[in-house]
């Protein structure tokens with residue numbers, strides 16, 4: 136395969152967990168071959184990026200360090216990625232399937248003539264082809280897909296592969312952004328952050344998600360307290376977002392965020408397929424629902440049939456005792 140380029144998403148000099156999963160997976164897959172993994176990263180300051188990316192198995196790093204990346208504008212990132220592709224001439228480019236990657240993948244594929252396999256949960260690559268498995272129809276089914284070409288893009292759902300350290304001593308080259316925000320036709324005016332979005336949901340190791348069974352401020356405080364015990368993120372079903380108890384940014388599912396934590400609590404969530412599409416990749420699912428026939432129990436590793444207003448306080452008490 137020759138060179139494989141891995142895009143490492145980052146913020147504030149810290150690499151995203153989903154990208155380290157992808158980097159580590161690719162690095163382990165090519166072990167013992169002549170193939171080379173080149174990581175490219177786009178941020179304002181290097182922070183700990185060089186060290187972390189080396190720990191997870193990159194042979195080379197292209198560091199695009201520029202104030203232009205503070206804006207999180209897709210056009211600036213897309214131009215940087217195209218520059219990295221030109222500089223590396225890879226046969227395969229692998230991304231974590233983040234929101235910004237979803238936005239630009241099609242555009243850079245058209246500009247570079249690449250074939251694309253988006254949002255896969257597993258893949259294997261050979262000379263001139265990639266075969267992958269990807270969830271389709273709101274994750275109801277899996278499809279086996281194949282791409283052929285001299286340049287292939289694959290984006291991988293977070294939580295699909297493991298981030299295991301595989302330390303190397305990569306060489307690093309630093310670049311400026313090839314285009315600046317002023318060169319673009321759109322401008323970023325303001326980033327409006329939900330006041331309670333303290334943990335990045337798509338990167339969180341623990342997510343406590345509320346459904347319509349969480350009916351009031353008392354229930355909301357239980358969700359917050361349980362999440363706080365783990366330093367976890369707070370998610371929500373669309374039904375409870377529509378009651379205005381939780382912000383739209385917390386919505387998980389087909390039309391919300393896709394999460395893949397180690398531990399997912401579903402509190403008062405029925406398990407509609409549109410919700411499950413956003414959380415089925417969680418490593419362990421704990422469901423609390425008063426309806427024993429709720430579909431969420433089909434996906435749960437542990438299920439508690441009961442009123443969440445009774446069960447969650449007991450759970451919180453028990454977790455506190457073991458802390």
Ligand SMILES: Cc1cc2nc3c(=O)[nH]c(=O)nc-3n(C[C@H](O)[C@H](O)[C@H](O)COP(=O)(O)OP(=O)(O)OC[C@H]3O[C@@H](n4cnc5c(N)ncnc54)[C@H](O)[C@@H]3O)c2cc1C
Pocket residue numbers: 345346347348349371372373374375386387388389390391392402403404405406407408409410413423424425426429441442443444
């Ligand atoms: C095109 C489309 C896209 C959609 N996208 C999304 C999406 O991205 N995300 C999403 O979540 N939904 C989405 N939906 C909506 C989805 O179909 C469901 O309506 C929604 O997920 C239901 O949310 P819920 O489970 O919280 O509510 P409900 O289905 O009403 O379930 C509430 C559950 O809480 C339980 N319960 C009630 N009180 C208690 C209590 N005191 N203790 C314990 N359990 C209790 C009930 O038994 C029930 O199972 C979409 C729908 C469409 C058509």
